[in-house]
Amino acid sequence: MRVGIVGAGITGLTLTHALAERGVDSVTYEASDEAGGVIDTRVVDGHVLEVGPQRLRLTDQLEAMVDSLDLRDDLVEADDSLPLYVYADGKLRVVPRSLSAFLRTDLFSWSAKLRVFAEPLTDDAKPDETVAELFTRKFGREAYKNLVEPILGGTFGSNPAEMPVKHSLEGVMKLEQRRGNLLVPAAKRLLGPGESPPPASFDDGLQALPQAIADAHDDRIRLEAPVDAIREAGEEVVVETADGEVEHFDEVVVTTPAGETANLLEETAPESADALRDLTYNPLVLVHLVSDVDASGFGYQVRRDEPLRTLGVSWNASLFDRDGVYTAFFGGMDDAEILEKDETEIGQIAVEEFERVMDADAEVLHVEKMPSAFPAYDTSWSALDDVDLPEGIHLATNYTARMGIPSRVREANSLAKQFAEERP
Incomplete structure (x- = not known):
């Protein structure tokens, strides 16, 4: 088993680290002179x-990686328990994180608070409804406007009225399916200590993490090595760099932004490349x-x-x-x-x-x-339905899964486990 990884952001670096721990050979290509990506x-x-x-967020997987890299002391x-605020009606208002705080908060009126408790009576989330439609229907207009919209909209830099649930909140849909409603798990997360x-x-900042991975595996990571193309070669996948270097792999994982990924896949998967270029x-x-x-x-x-x-x-x-x-x-x-x-x-x-x-x-x-x-996780992301890659080429990105460092680490570890189990 030999794995090629395109991009030395946190996803590519975590995959590099996880494969090394499992004894799987890999090469990571990074176009810039420094690892870390958006970090x-x-x-x-x-x-x-x-x-x-x-x-x-220091998930179990991230904590294990921190310890394996001897970063615990840093x-x-x-x-x-520190408060988070929403600026509304000219004032900073505390986001409630306990039942008593919810009852006291001036972020919602009393009628809005009562409306929140009616959530279990609402219908399940629908994949094609927008985030705005879902949370307004679930928790009421005021709770959506004063809490959900500024938190989610601000985090994604998007208008929740333009964000289909199936692209941006797949985890919420799965949570509701498991628990039967959203109010109980939401309350448990807010009220339960240590959740x-x-x-x-x-x-020295977050970049200490990708730098430690890069230092630990510098024999597997090639900086200033932009990839020009990825193509099939029988049962293998070929990676060709800008300087003409060609290498063969059993699996290739692409972690780059959608536009860059489209350019790399133009030859081997032109329809998928066109779809990726449509993403906003x-x-x-x-x-x-x-x-x-x-x-x-x-x-x-x-x-x-x-x-x-x-x-x-x-x-x-x-x-x-x-x-x-x-x-x-x-x-x-x-x-x-x-x-x-x-x-x-x-x-x-x-x-x-x-x-x-x-x-x-x-x-x-x-x-x-x-x-x-x-x-953006807007309606343009329906184009992902048209992405169909050849066997042996994988996408591990914040546009095919969730954003955030813990999500990127989780996806990379999952792929590493899969490859290690498939190894002859």
Whole structure:
């Protein structure tokens, strides 16, 4: 068994690590000169900034990988009981995480609270309904508008009214099928101690994880080795690099964004390549701010009808003692125009809106534009139904499965286990 891996982001790196642990031969190709993909930590004026995911959830699989890479001493765990806020009607309002907090919260009216408890009487989720339709029907308009829409919409940078459930919330559908409703498992997750893995990072930022994997397996990873094409060759799969190198594998796993993947598969699966090119990605702008404000919590998401362009702000200063650092997010499906503004103007918007919400001064540390940051999970993703790849070629990506570091690690480990079991 010999496995080729295209892309040294966290999915490709985890697969590399998991195959090495199982004694399966592999080669990982990365076009850039650095491993990590969207996980990108930088130091600006002495401040640790995440230009990508702001944190991870320390699942069992991630914890095992951290220990196998001797990163335990560098691990920083945040307090999962810290509050998360939604900015609504000109005020930060706490997202309730207990029954008593739910009853006390001013995020919902009393009629909206009572409507939430009627969820078990509603019909099951339908794959073709939108996220907005599902949660409005399940929990009521006010709960959707004040909680679900800003949390999910802000996280995905998408309008939930444009996101079909089958593409963005497959896990929710499966959860409902197992439990019979969504209210009970949602309440258990909120009210039950220790239900969620803790949020975590590392002393020097998240990039410590992919860098440790790359260092541990540098004999398997080829940096500055862009792949030009992937094609069938009998029972094997051929990977051809830009410098003309050709290698044969039993299995090839592609972890790159949809557009790049389409180019690689043009020769061997042209119809699938065309389908992948139809997928929509959302733009994102990150503005890293520094402020002396004494704020404790995860941060806040902004309700969509507020007169702000900010989608949300992560309070890394509070979570990981990041010396006054706050990360503000802009863009998304409904505000792609912000990419056209220069960084100075974007920074001014970020500061003004942060000061309006937090009532505290802030300064800009860094502005990062990401024209194609992450999948939109909108109606364009129906094109995935037309993706049919030859045997031996696999996709392991955030557009064929879930986003987030734990999901990427889980998918990579699953593939590694499959390949190891199939080994002659």
